[in-house]
Amino acid sequence: MIAELGHFTLILAFVIACLQSVIPLVGAQKRWPGWMGFAEPAANAQFLLTATAFGALMYAFVVSDFSLRLVVANSHSAKPMLYKVTGVWGNHEGSMLLWVLIVTLFGAMAQWFGGNLPPTLRARILAVQAMIGAAFFAFILFTSNPFLRSPVPPFDGNDLNPLLQDPGLAFHPPFLYLGYVGLSMAFSFAVAALIEGRVDAAWGRWVRPWTLAAWMFLTIGIGLGSWWAYYELGWGGFWFWDPVENASFMPWLIAAALLHSAIVVEKREALKSWTVLLAIIAFGFSLIGAFITRSGIITSVHAFATDPERGVFLLLILVVFIGGALTLFAARAGVMQAKGVFGVVSRESALVVNNLLLGVSAFVVFVGTIWPLVSEMFFDRKLSVGAPFFNQAFTPFVVVLGLLLPIGAMLPWKRARLARVVRLLTPAAVLALAVGALFWAIQAERTALGPIGLMMGTWLIAGAATDLWQRSGRGGARLGRLMRLPRADWGKAVAHAGLGVTIAGVAGLMAWEVEDIRVVQEGETFDIAGYSITLVGVERVPGPNYISTMAAVALARNGREISTLLPEKRVYPVAGQPTTEAAIDNGFLRDVYVVIGDPQDGGGWAMRVYYKPLANWIWGGTILMAFGGLLSLSDRRYRVAAGARRTRALGVPAE
Known part of the structure; x- marks a missing residue:
């Protein structure tokens, strides 16, 4: 009976998602308050119904209800309770139910915390988010129903994949999905803004916390997955450049670029088209990740399913949403005119370079990931693209990014003097060079990787500290002013320092293992x-x-x-x-x-x-990066409603 209740609530949530996809859009177009207001109770109902379905499935796993096929295939009565619970998402059907639960959670959160958004924008955001939910509800109900019964229930189940019976991997998927699906909110904001034909500083501020939260959760999820692979698989490595690992890494890179690009929109009303495009691509990579893990086109310990029918359905979702959004972007690109003008040497230019490096590095990872498939499909050749390619192709972009990051973070907006920033960072540069020289001198084997990596890590950490110190002003009581700096400033410094710690850890391990x-x-x-x-x-x-x-x-x-x-x-x-x-x-x-x-x-x-x-510096740096994101997210200026208390509507009107 509980399983039937879960199935029924899932169907009902699908129906509400379909209605929410249409009614608020019509209401926003016609300026009908009642129709726009339908999105708010609908978003809440979607989440509550999906949570009920998820709870019903979890109950079936906890009590070992072997009348459900999914429980038979992925559980056993002797399994510890932790893995009975986490077995809910340790399979394809359950993980997709978790995915759509998070979609509806973010939709409900947009309703809870988006009260100061313009009514038409809020209605369109909730409608687009409901469209994403409706697509995945349909995917679950028509191809991946978790509530199917067994004709003859067995006495016991087949157990969960032993590799998944580990605390690290128990918590890895939920964090990863919070990141993957969190990017759907940035996508919904982008598409809603394109429909309205308006993107301005307020929009940049509204989209930033959602992107920041998604990036933070992705950071934690990737870190947990890497840590699990390190201690569980027994191979001694932390990153294999597996296609599924890459599928989570690519949206992380694009989300980082989107996060920095949204800053330019908020502060200077520039890079509007680029920011909207990044929001679309970031969620597109999340959908690509879902397709890779569930289509059967690869074989991996991370893959959930090998059903081509499911792969075709996911590919259709990818084409419809990303193709539709890009078409809308092409139609509306002309109205997203940049207002801010900036010099070649400025923080805006530095962020453009930052985004280009992140975007190109994500493209390199994408090419390396799909090239074996392209080679087999079009050239009938089986190729393997492994760590040597990725290390050689990806590392130069990280090096350049690491060298430029402290300088770009300290450049003023609009127009800057590079010599002044370089002078301020000279102590950090001297310290970094000294650290590199020290480790070059004391290492047993003459390898440049370790000293260069530690030098870069020191440069990033010292650069972040210098940035904070300069923000505290001059004269007495600098320490007090330093403590009173906005949390976003501290978050940026901690995240950049965390990147430095991770780079130093990776270089040290690879050089001197x-x-x-x-x-x-x-x-x-x-x-x-x-x-x-x-x-x-x-x-x-x-x-x-x-x-x-x-x-x-x-x-x-x-x-x-x-x-x-x-x-x-x-x-x-x-x-x-x-x-x-x-x-x-x-x-x-x-x-x-x-x-x-x-x-x-x-x-x-x-x-x-x-x-x-x-x-351990690798995961210590990951923790610091995630904590930096949390600090920034806790800054009251960057909450969803902050900065939205303006009487005017969103910025640039369509022409």
Whole structure:
């Protein structure tokens, strides 16, 4: 009965989404307040009905209702409760229900916090958001219904994919979807503005918090996914340039460009066309990500489904929404005239260069991701585009972006003197060069990657600190003024510094990582990077729904034992799949990473041990970037309604 209730509320939400897609648009065109007002209760009803459907599905997983096909395929009565709950979105159908729940949540939030938006704009935003919801409701109901019953319910289920039974991946999809789907609000704002033919500073301020929230959630989601891959898959890496990883990284890059572009619209009423186009492309990349993971065109541990019919449906959604928005953009581009005029050396120009670098880097990732498919489809050649291509093609853009970022952040609006900014940043540049020279001198192997990466990281961190210090003014009480700076200023500095920390971590790990692979007898000791590793013993340990082969590994340095690591190799009997659980001794400056393998015919165990310098800086920088986004989002000036208390309507009228 609960499942039928969930199915019914899903159908009802679909019907309301269809009505909300049309009635407010007509009302906005005709200036009928009642019809425009229909969007507000409809947005609330959509969210409540979808939340009810999601709750019904979660209930079925929690109580192990094996009369539902989805629960049979993705759960088991012996599974821990955490993974029963997260199993709701650990599959295609459930993840799509989570996707549409977030679509309706953002629509409802636009209604809750958009009271100061002009009525016609608010009605059109909610209508466009409802169109997105209606498309995905149709996708779920017609191709991916999570509430289908089994004709003959089994006694137990098939269990969830063991790789997904991990806390890191339990929380990774919700954050990632909040980012993916959050970009739908920027898309809705862009399309609504195109329909009205008006984009101005107020619009730039309104769209910024939605973009910032989406970027922040994407940052957290990507960071969690990278961290999970690092410690769970046992391969020792943090980024594989997998097509699905790239599918989340591309909208992150475009969202970063959109965020900076919206600043120019807000402050100077320039780059309007570019900002609207970025809003469309950002959500387009989110839809591309959904298509890649669910169409069957790739095989990946991240992929949810391999049904071509679903892929065609998603491709149709992509073509309709992005094609339609681009057509509307082409028709309206002429009315988005820039008001602000700025010099070649100015913050506006710096942000243009920033956006070009981010946009081109996203395009490089896109080409590398789809080229194997293009090659196979049109040239009948199977190619593999891996890390070497991406590292060589993508890294130069990051280097240039990192070098220019502190300078651009300190340039004044409209017209600037470059020499003055360079003079202010000279101490930061000297410090960065000193750090690079120091690590070049003390490193054991002559590689430029590590010193250059640490130099760039120092440059970004010191540049962000210099920017904050200069904003505190001159004279006495600078520290007090520094503490009273707007949160958006602090958020920008923290996010830029976080990027520097991540760059330093990536460079240090890639330059100075040490790997040791060998067969080890119980009781045997060997050394790696100044640490002594001893395989104390191996035993079988039963888990709640798996059997573990667990090794005890003693880690010592200079004769003093630091810790005992417990790497595992687990086998899940129901799913019939093994997983690797790496054991990691975390430190501020390094990780020691141990993986136990299979027993060998001649005795002993296969072991892989890695010494990973600065590994945790990668995710520490990610946390800082997300925290910077949160600080900026908490600035009262950038909330949805802030800056909207103007009596005039949105800016440039259609001509």
